[in-house]
Amino acid sequence: MNDSNIDQMLRRKPPTIEVPASLETKIRARVRAEVAPSPTVRWQWIVLPAAAVLMLVALLRNEGDHPTPPELVQTTTPTELPTAEVTETVEDLPLVARNPLSSEARALRRDAERTGRFLINCLPSLTQAE
Amino acid sequence: MAALDPEDIQLARECRAGSLPAYDRLVAKYHARVFAFLLTLTRHRHDAEDLTQETFLRAWRKFDRYDSKQPLLPWLFTIARRLSISMLRKRKPMPTPEPEQVVLPVEQPDTSIWRLAEAQLSREAFTALWLHYHDELPLAQVGKILGKREGAVKVMLHRARKTLAGHLQQMRNQPPPLPATPPPLPSIWNSAQTTP
Numbered sequence: 001m002n003d004s005n006i007d008q009m010l011r012r013k014p015p016t017i018e019v020p021a022s023l024e025t026k027i028r029a030r031v032r033a034e035v036a037p038s039p040t041v042r043w044q045w046i047v048l049p050a051a052a053v054l055m056l057v058a059l060l061r062n063e064g065d066h067p068t069p070p071e072l073v074q075t076t077t078p079t080e081l082p083t084a085e086v087t088e089t090v091e092d093l094p095l096v097a098r099n100p101l102s103s104e105a106r107a108l109r110r111d112a113e114r115t116g117r118f119l120i121n122c123l124p125s126l127t128q129a130e
Numbered sequence: 131m132a133a134l135d136p137e138d139i140q141l142a143r144e145c146r147a148g149s150l151p152a153y154d155r156l157v158a159k160y161h162a163r164v165f166a167f168l169l170t171l172t173r174h175r176h177d178a179e180d181l182t183q184e185t186f187l188r189a190w191r192k193f194d195r196y197d198s199k200q201p202l203l204p205w206l207f208t209i210a211r212r213l214s215i216s217m218l219r220k221r222k223p224m225p226t227p228e229p230e231q232v233v234l235p236v237e238q239p240d241t242s243i244w245r246l247a248e249a250q251l252s253r254e255a256f257t258a259l260w261l262h263y264h265d266e267l268p269l270a271q272v273g274k275i276l277g278k279r280e281g282a283v284k285v286m287l288h289r290a291r292k293t294l295a296g297h298l299q300q301m302r303n304q305p306p307p308l309p310a311t312p313p314p315l316p317s318i319w320n321s322a323q324t325t326p
Contacts, residue, residue: 006291006298009243014264017166020179027157027186034187035150 138202146193156202157186163265164206170260171214171253181217185210204267207275243294250297255290258283 141159144152164185168178188209189196196205247256254276261272262283273283 002295003288003291006243006295010247010259010263010291015244017162017169019162019165020175023165023179023182024157024161026179027161027183028154030183030187031153031157031190032150034190 134199134201139198142193142196142198142202145190146196146198153190160203160206161186163203164210167207167257167260167265168210168214170257171211172218173248173253177214177217181210181213184213188213201271203265204271204275207261207265211275211277243298246297247290247294250293251290255286255293258286259290262287 141152141156145156161182165178165182168181168185169175172178172181185206189206192209196202247259251259258272258276261267261275262269267275269280269283269287272278273280276283278286
């Protein structure tokens with residue numbers, strides 16, 4: 001029994017192996033499962049874009065509901081302050097009133113009132129002097 | 131290098147383009163040979179079945195990396211061998227079984243030499259023998275699949291043949307076995323499944 005005899009024996013009749021009948025089907029099924037997306041993935045593709053659009057619409061609507069920021073100069077309406085309020089400082093006034101022009105106008109008005117009151121106070125003394 | 135099969139070239143082209151019917155044809159053509167090869171590596175039918183499925187799945191995913199100048203079957207064998215190594219590494223080491231005593235049936239001498247080879251040779255030597263004699267792959271391709279040089283495969287096959295010759299000679303010199311029924315041997319194939 002030498003090397004070439006063994007070589008011939010091995011070449012002559014190689015055995016065949018019994019392959020499971022379902023193996024080919026299983027391989028095909030696995031490859032198809034790889035190719036086709038799963039139902040979960042398909043469901044996500046339908047729902048997720050719609051949800052994203054809805055969220056975007058809701059956000060835009062909320063943005064529209066917000067009031068415009070108040071314009072300080074326009075909202076400050078010059079009001080006649082009572083005499084008692086003359087003593088209050090600028091810091092005590094609300095934020096909308098802290099307009100440099102309105103405080104200037106108020107100061108001028110205050111000066112005018114003081115001047116007027118001074119003149120009224122002086123008039124009787126003049127008449128009395130006569 | 132083995133000549134490229136024109137049918138394989140066409141199949142590879144269609145598979146690379148993503149054709150499932152072409153891949154079905156490829157599976158039908160080669161799944162049995164890949165399974166048989168994996169059986170020689172794992173010596174376990176269930177593992178070989180799982181790994182065959184995994185091999186074809188991996189091949190489908192990586193078809194863009196297939197070199198169309200190379201034959202298709204050795205490429206599949208290379209994927210299969212890598213997967214089997216990966217699977218064996220993940221498992222805990224098993225105790226090495228004792229070498230099996232094979233009694234050659236006189237009426238089937240050609241099958242019995244394969245049984246003897248299965249029992250007496252290492253997995254690697256048996257796989258090399260299988261690829262060269264059963265799948266008729268040239269030594270260079272066998273080396274490429276097993277990650278060895280052509281010369282190393284040649285030496286491995288020579289030693290395997292020498293081992294088999296020594297065992298055959300030894301068994302022929304022994305007296306015939308007693309008629310008591312020997313325990314069934316865990317073989318990877320059935321003796322009834324030999325090709326005519």
